[in-house]
Amino acid sequence: MTDNATYTAKQFNLSGLNGISDRTMEMHFKLYEGYVKETNNLTEKISEFLRDGKVDQEEMPAYSELTRRMGFEYNGMVLHEYYFGNMKQNGSGDPGKASGFHKAAEASFGTYEIWKTDFMSVGKMRGVGWAICYQNPSNGRLSNHWITLHETGNVSGFTPVLVMDVWEHAFLLDYKPAERPKYIEAFFSNIDWNACEQRLTTTTSAQGR
16 A cells, blocks of 8 residues: 555435435445545555565564554445445336346346345344345356455455445444344335446356356
8 A cells, every 4th residue: 555545535415215314324424434534544554664665573563453454444435335336316126127137146046036035134144244246257147245344255356246234333223223124125225226237247148158
């Protein structure tokens, strides 16, 4: 990391979502902005260690701790951008049957309904984390994964297509902890499937062959 890598929080127009209040989104945006700020702070601190082109032995403990924290903060920033980016006002609930995502889900799981059951079940797992639908760019296949922390469990080389935040801050102002399934239903009603479609690679058309 170098000190010229400065990130700016992106803006998302997500007021008036179905089942997810503006109050929740305002709090969530502030949390995201905190990840952006901390990513920039850590980048600057790590750069200070690297200015002389080396990391001395006595500097290694502090350097290591900063670098480990960077994984959490940086991924927290990026995953929130995916999450906000795949939602919109007046979502359709499910993708059209002729859409690339629907076809990719069928090719990977047999039916879209099975894919959806799997994804929602991942999101209902105990603990805090993320439910992410990834695409394998080498064959276009979709797979759903539980990401415990921002940086733990991401699949190397795979493309995030649909990202759902299931940390409690994403729904606690609107639903009780035990009502996470209601939040997941609300999330699905706000998905921007066009955004997900744009994340799919061109290998999707070759799935199932």
